[in-house]
Amino acid sequence: MIPAIRGTHDILPGQVERWQLVERTAHELCERYGYVEIRTPIIEREELFSKGTGETTDIVQKEMYSFTDKGGERVTLRPEATPSMVRAYVEHGLEHALPGAKLFSIGPMFRYERPQKGRYRQFHQLDVEVFGLHDPAVDAEVIDLAWSLVASLGIAQAELVMNSVGCAACRPKFQEALLAALGDDLPKLCGDCQRRAKTNPLRIYDCKVPADQPIIDRLPHSVDYLCEACATHFSAVRAHLDGWSIPWRLSHRLVRGLDYYTRTTFEILGQTLGAQNALLGGGRYDGLVKALGGPDRTGIGFAAGLERLVLALPEGAGALVAPKVFVAAIGDEARAEALRLLRELRRAGLSAHMELEARSIKAQMKRADRLSARVALIVGADELARGDVTLRDMRAGDQRSVPREGAVAAAREALAAG
Ligand code: HAM
Numbered sequence: 001m002i003p004a005i006r007g008t009h010d011i012l013p014g015q016v017e018r019w020q021l022v023e024r025t026a027h028e029l030c031e032r033y034g035y036v037e038i039r040t041p042i043i044e045r046e047e048l049f050s051k052g053t054g055e056t057t058d059i060v061q062k063e064m065y066s067f068t069d070k071g072g073e074r075v076t077l078r079p080e081a082t083p084s085m086v087r088a089y090v091e092h093g094l095e096h097a098l099p100g101a102k103l104f105s106i107g108p109m110f111r112y113e114r115p116q117k118g119r120y121r122q123f124h125q126l127d128v129e130v131f132g133l134h135d136p137a138v139d140a141e142v143i144d145l146a147w148s149l150v151a152s153l154g155i156a157q158a159e160l161v162m163n164s165v166g167c168a169a170c171r172p173k174f175q176e177a178l179l180a181a182l183g184d185d186l187p188k189l190c191g192d193c194q195r196r197a198k199t200n201p202l203r204i205y206d207c208k209v210p211a212d213q214p215i216i217d218r219l220p221h222s223v224d225y226l227c228e229a230c231a232t233h234f235s236a237v238r239a240h241l242d243g244w245s246i247p248w249r250l251s252h253r254l255v256r257g258l259d260y261y262t263r264t265t266f267e268i269l270g271q272t273l274g275a276q277n278a279l280l281g282g283g284r285y286d287g288l289v290k291a292l293g294g295p296d297r298t299g300i301g302f303a304a305g306l307e308r309l310v311l312a313l314p315e316g317a318g319a320l321v322a323p324k325v326f327v328a329a330i331g332d333e334a335r336a337e338a339l340r341l342l343r344e345l346r347r348a349g350l351s352a353h354m355e356l357e358a359r360s361i362k363a364q365m366k367r368a369d370r371l372s373a374r375v376a377l378i379v380g381a382d383e384l385a386r387g388d389v390t391l392r393d394m395r396a397g398d399q400r401s402v403p404r405e406g407a408v409a410a411a412r413e414a415l416a417a418g
Pocket of ligand 1: 081111129284305
């Protein structure tokens with residue numbers, strides 16, 4: 001046996017219904033909020049992520065599945081969707097085709113991380129992005145969509161956390177204050193933090209090393225260093241959420257692990273997930289579209305981890321399965337008629353099943369039970385002679401004859417009644 005690659009998973013029947021529920025809910029909600037679907041390749045040029053996700057991020061430094069293809073090109077299995085969405089927006093001039101573009105996409109991502117519960121090497125995201133709109137109402141709408149997704153899935157005890165990391169105008173002052181506050185403590189921090197202090201000091205807030213925490217807890221907060229424009233923006237976003245009674249908590253440490261964020265950052269945390277507790281995360285990014293060769297347009301979005309949403313779903317949640325009709329045949333002659341009936345049921349839009357290899361009637365009815373069929377239509381020599389079919393209600397256990405030509409309608413009626 002050749003096993004699956006570590007950190008990748010088959011989604012088996014029995015589990016896939018929970019995925020379908022999450023995906024269907026995501027589609028329905030995005031469409032309700034006016035977002036249109038876009039699908040981009042899972043493989044892109046490596047530089048899209050080194051420039052887009054950012055050279056100083058863990059993703060680019062440690063986690064990318066990159067290789068040289070047979071044509072000598074450096075390519076990467078996408079670790080996130082945002083740079084691809086930006087590339088497609090720029091490459092296809094979507095700012096003209098879809099002004100105020102509101103886009104969503106669902107698909108697999110790849111990060112070479114250490115697998116644990118909720119963290120995989122191939123995982124799936126719902127990614128949502130809006131381009132070209134600055135108004136705080138857009139931040140609020142995106143957060144509302146994320147909040148509604150979690151609520152619609154019945155995930156209880158989710159917590160919305162927010163922060164503002166400022167913009168190109170006010171960030172440098174905050175970074176300066178951060179480094180000044182660290183002062184003599186910097187050499188006491190872990191190696192990663194010392195590297196971060198040189199490349200991207202904000203990332204120090206991401207540190208999980210226990211010994212570093214007392215020092216990090218004393219560091220200044222980005223919201224205290226916002227310029228007027230950023231402060232006004234953030235308070236407008238918060239006012240919208242308060243107006244809609246969406247509860248949130250300010251988290252000074254929410255700087256997010258990617259390089260491109262400006263102003264609003266947010267995550268929704270799940271309570272049942274353990275260490276990997278972010279159901280989704282996102283924020284605004286003012287410079288990314290331009291940095292990737294496009295016009296100077298802002299963007300904002302989030303990505304939700306589908307594995308984590310599926311894990312956090314309430315027990316027993318799953319896609320509704322269409323009620324099934326089972327067709328059973330007794331004898332060879334009746335089998336041909338039963339197969340015709342099976343096709344008729346399917347063409348009429350019903351979910352219809354039959355044992356395609358001849359079996360005893362007992363084995364066939366056992367199979368109908370295992371499939372949880374609601375109705376069985378039985379065809380035997382007697383039925384053929386009479387021109388009818390026996391309709392059995394599998395729950396009640398009673399049965400009656402229905403005319404052969406009315407069998408499909410009778411099955412439909414019986415399903416509707418049940
Ligand atoms: P991110 O925080 O890197 O942001 O990922 C978003 C979500 O994807 C996480 O909250 C988590 O649910 C899920 N996720 C990330 N890594 C893994 C993993 N290894 N295994 C399972 N789930 C994972 C982004 O990707 C940004 N592109 C979000 C964004 C969109 N920002 C603006 N627009």
